[in-house]
Amino acid sequence: MSKAVKIILFLIFFAVFFEAGLFASYTIVTQQPPNPVDLIEMQINGVASLFNLGPKIATQKNLNIVNENEVVEALKTKTGIDGINLQSLSAQTYQDTDEDTINVNITAMGYKDSQTGGKTGNASSGPIVIKSNETYSITATAVAKPKTKGVQIDVGSIVITSTRVLYNT
Numbered sequence: 001m002s003k004a005v006k007i008i009l010f011l012i013f014f015a016v017f018f019e020a021g022l023f024a025s026y027t028i029v030t031q032q033p034p035n036p037v038d039l040i041e042m043q044i045n046g047v048a049s050l051f052n053l054g055p056k057i058a059t060q061k062n063l064n065i066v067n068e069n070e071v072v073e074a075l076k077t078k079t080g081i082d083g084i085n086l087q088s089l090s091a092q093t094y095q096d097t098d099e100d101t102i103n104v105n106i107t108a109m110g111y112k113d114s115q116t117g118g119k120t121g122n123a124s125s126g127p128i129v130i131k132s133n134e135t136y137s138i139t140a141t142a143v144a145k146p147k148t149k150g151v152q153i154d155v156g157s158i159v160i161t162s163t164r165v166l167y168n169t
Contacts, residue, residue, distance in 0.1 A: 060092040063104060064150030071106065071142075074155040079163050081110040081136055091153065097146045104144045104151060106158070109166075110136040137164045 022043075026034040065071055072084045088109035095102040112134045142158040144151035 058094045060094055060105075061097065063091045063093060063097070063144070065089060065091050065106075066147050066150045066152045067155070070155050071153050071158070072108075074158050075106070075108060075110070075138060075140065075160075078140075078158060078160050079110065079136070079138055081138075081163075082113045083111050084138070085109045085111070091142075091144065091151060093144075097151070099146070101143050101145055102151070104142055104153065106138075106140040106142055106153070108138045110138050110163075112136065135166045137166050138162070 022039060023034045023036075026039060068086060068089060072086065072089065075084055076082070085108065089106070090108070091104040091106050093102050093104045138160065139162045140158050140160045142153045142155075144153045
């Protein structure tokens with residue numbers, strides 16, 4: 001036999017024994033019959049990650065919001081909080097900003113002022129409730145249109161995805 005045929009046969013036998021060992025060790029470790037499709041896919045993914053093949057992880061782009069005041073008012077209305085810190089208001093996207101409309105993720109810090117009570121309807125009796133200042137983290141999604149200095153967010157498309165109390169004094 002020629003040297004090339006011997007090398008090819010060696011590689012085939014190596015692959016067959018490697019796969020047999022993988023199937024046997026999978027059976028021993030998991031105590032379940034192996035699924036050949038999943039095991040081969042796992043091996044292909046492992047080799048592909050070594051060569052950096054496959055999809056690239058997208059990075060978020062921070063965007064400048066052109067209509068900040070409208071966005072703040074919409075967030076206040078939809079969350080029921082008293083105010084939004086403009087310095088914490090930000091928008092990010094994974095999409096290409098050259099498209100006509102893009103989906104953006106909006107994050108902001110908000111607050112609710114302290115409240116005191118004691119009136120129920122028109123009556124002045126009842127317990128006095130003192131509620132302290134609360135700081136919130138707000139996350140929302142919206143549709144935006146790219147502009148020259150950033151993006152203009154369609155305030156009607158804002159959907160609040162989470163509102164979390166961060167600090168309660």
